[in-house]
Amino acid sequence: MISDFTYLRPGSAKEALQMLSKHQEDGKIICGGQSLLIIMRQGLVTPEYMIDIKRLDELSYIRFDQKKGLRIGATTTHRAIEKSALIKDKYPVLVEMEEKLASIQVRNWGTIGGNLAHADAAGDPAPVLTAMGGSVKVASASGERVIPLDEFYTDLFETAMNHDEMIVEVIVPPRPPKSGTKYQKFNLLDSDQGIVAVAATITLNGRTCKDARIVLGNAATITMRAKEAEKVLIGAALSDAVFEKAGEAAAAECQPVADIHASEEYGRHLIKILTKRMAKAAWEQAKISG
């Protein structure tokens, strides 16, 4: 049962932030509501004021600039990202990820800002964006700040945002040369959340790995970087043996929570295999990229 709330519909992002500033923890931003309404029905969230930013077209955009990279407005729908020719060209892994995010109906109405703010460790966009060095721009009535996604999540359904802040933009830096990013979730149905998921970025300098990011989804209470696995990869001459070691490192450092879908042991096993595969796939892509 969803608890009663007062519905507010600001006419601008500025007005939304003023409302948020006034109501603080009693207020909650709703956009697509595809995650929020479910947890409200479960009684996990019971806001007194719902501030609806779904209609704020000023926050719905996809822009690209060679220097600044990709900027996606917070109220941009998953479907808009999935169908964006620009993103398909510059950041194809984002389109691949979106195509398997929940169902068409959810992607039609749900938004990238809402997904990231929901802070579900099983969410698909966070690992991919984190693997590409992405950040979010958050705003309050008193100003804006940019938070790297790998510092954004603090605990299950918790973020580094204050009560008066909301995500206004997602930022992905330009892709470095000789770099590839791949993402895969393990699930039984394409439209399900991943039992676990791995996003990997490999950047090459000649034959050695110049930089690597391994980001795990649903392998802890938050989206987490597998920094030990990254250490195995960075500076190494990449080979199957190195990918295997990286997988073992990720499996050791992750903290999967056992549930109906997988035991902790099985979660670790999946992380090992997926890390190995995604790092290798990212490497294959990096080799042929410009």
Place this chain on the structure above:
Amino acid sequence: MERQLIRLNVNNQDYEIYINPKTLLVEAIRDHIGLTGTKRGCDTVSCGVCTVIVDNMAVKGCSVLAVQTEGKKILTVEGLEVDGKLQPIQKAFLDEGAFQCGFCTSGMLMSATAFLKESKKPTEKQIRDGIEGNICRCTGYNSIVRAIDAVAKGKYTEDK
């Protein structure tokens, strides 16, 4: 909680309803407007029986607040038939027997309608992806896919 007046346009007809703002779109359509073709299933954005089309996009009525659809064009299964004439997709469902218990049918029809609008000459895989958000608990997917395929292949164009 104080109710508020909202105006919804469903199947090209305006309705004014007094609702609590927490009212979901599927509740507004079924319980306040009285169009019960749209079903209520899992209530957790999983099963798709509550699928309706809002501004040409399929959405799940159990996870959209009715107030959020004010001023938008909502199409439900009742709006497919126009002047007593069934849409091609409805005829195809009949011809292919794309029902067993029928509970998923209205949602399937709405997803199929939105899908056919944006996909020309889809492959079978694309059709299956197009109804990924709709579950048929009787597992009668093959006949549903055949029905969508028949419309996509133009079998019913003369009926339009």
